[in-house]
Amino acid sequence: MRGLIGLLLMTACLVASAAGPELTASQQARYHQLNAELRCLICQNRTIAESDAPLAKDLRAIVARDIVAGKSDAEIKQYLVDRYGEWVLYDPPFQFTTLILWLGPFVLLFVGLGIAVVVIRRREDVRTTTQPPLDRTRLAQVLDDDAPDNRTASKDRS
Known part of the structure; x- marks a missing residue:
């Protein structure tokens, strides 16, 4: 019986940690705003907020993690651009390229x-x-x- 309860508690902990960090109300607003500004690299014409692709879920987790870590929106975007290229931005900046x-x-x-x-x-x-x-x-x-x-x-x- 103790083994079953221990297994259930460990499963609950894993599910809670996989759900991502808890965000405050202001962080939730930033999270949703950033998700609307980032493109799903698999869907290509949808934001990561709209997409159910596994990569979009990973990108949402990265955004949530970085918001909790205290990074600014520009730092989060720059990290994703460095990793995935400017295509990840839903509205690319006006540059020569x-x-x-x-x-x-x-x-x-x-x-x-x-x-x-x-x-x-x-x-x-x-x-x-x-x-x-x-x-x-x-x-x-x-x-x-x-x-x-x-x-x-x-x-x-x-």
Whole structure:
């Protein structure tokens, strides 16, 4: 019986230690904020707060451990960046290496708008150059010539 109770107590201790350190209310707020700013390296489009991947659980444990140890948010992020690279940050900083990431969408937008303007202008130019100017005198003459022929053709049919 004592052995069974001892086994249960040891299991409870292991479960409690695996759950991670206890956080105060202010530390809980920092913990949740940091988890929302860090990317799951397996899921890649989710934060570690949203992910159930084993690596995300490990990263959450590291964040909790470092918060309890008294490290600042910047120190925790820098540790994770040193270990996993800048990809671990959900919003990477604006640097030369991330220039394409930040400016790429705007460059593509302006290129697309430029192409659209060129295509529209060319279509307008094609429409104006392919239509000959209207010759009203020739049109009136053709209409006048057709009018008597139509009357005679209709009389012949009857």
